Amino acid sequence: MVGHRSQVAKDLFAGIQPKLREVFQTQSRVFLTSSSGTGLWEGMLRSCTSGRLLLLTCGAFGERWAEVAQSNGIPFDQASVSWGSPNSPEQLEKALAKRRYAALALVHNETSTGILNPLKEIADVARVFDPEMLILVDAVSSAGGVPIATQDWGLDVVVTSSQKCFALPPGLAFSAVSDRAIDHALKVTHRGWYFDAVRLDKALSKNGTPATPAISLLYALDKQLDRILEEGLTNRYIRHADLAQRAQSWAVEHMDLYAQEGYRSPTVTCIRNTRNLDLTALNDHLSLSGMTIASGYGPLKDQTFRIGHMGELRVEDLEILFREIEAFMEM
Ligand SMILES: Cc1ncc(COP(=O)(O)O)c(C=O)c1O
DSSP: OOOTTSHHHHHHHHHHHHHHHHHHTOSSEEEEESSOHHHHHHHHHHHHOOSOEEEEESSHHHHHHHHHHHHTTOOEEEEEOOTTSOOOHHHHHHHHHHOOOSEEEEESEETTTTEEOOHHHHHHHHHHHOTTSEEEEEOTTTBTTBOOOTTTTTOSEEEEETTSTTOOOSSOEEEEEOHHHHHHHTTOSOOOSTTOHHHHHHHHHTTSOSSOOOHHHHHHHHHHHHHHHHHOHHHHHHHHHHHHHHHHHHHHHHSEEOSOTTOBOSSEEEEEOTTOOOHHHHHHHHHTTTOOOEEOOGGGTTTEEEEEOOTTOOHHHHHHHHHHHHHHHHO
């Protein structure tokens, strides 16, 4: 293993940065931490929120961010919609008409319900109301699989994890961060240490992280970023849209969809378990062919199940999965 302050590690880090910026569609900076997405998201929320936060929620991950804000002592208001529905620009307009916020946070792709929020439209409303308000986006299950024009849409923080659309092992998290976010962070007194945006920024300017990164995963990341860019972002988005199309048509044919039409996720399909399938037995069956599906999240545990179709999956992979689910249903 090379030392994390060695020239080799610095060169590796320096080589990764422009590729990450390309994927995030930003010219500013992309932080990289050795943690899952939750860790980096908590750090960005804590270190960049310089006043009151507005949190839009539509499912379990949004609820988690309310807990994170609460436990970090960040003053916040939460605007929710029922699960299965998206957050909307109109909902944001209403909330912003009532008071001013230092930051807005939302989940782009709510993995618990299979909803893709209209991020650009929401960001447009936020920018019209307040050019200085930060826009923080949990893009854990969308970045790399769904278009996100970080810079053009005026997004300040866009966080993702390595194990979703990047199709890497878990253990790394990435966040595009704007200059505006760093300016806000400089006004925050207690930013923490490990995930402090200002500290991460200083370390990044020297091609490193404040503490030892998971170097072996960085090699995998470097390679996978080449693969992603070789496929081309547009092709990757189209492939994910095709996967979703196929998953949705299969679900409608055999059961039903949970998420509201028009807002269904390109990376995860949440299916209503209208046939009352025993999901544990289904997964036991699928595991024989090396596959697995996710049961519903939290309160949706047995009512729904979810098929993640992101990363390097192809429609052919989905066909194999559907054949096996159909075989299970006939058993
Ligand atoms: C939308 C969303 N946000 C956050 C997370 C948490 O990410 P991690 O497990 O990498 O901390 C997940 C994980 O599935 C997610 O889907």
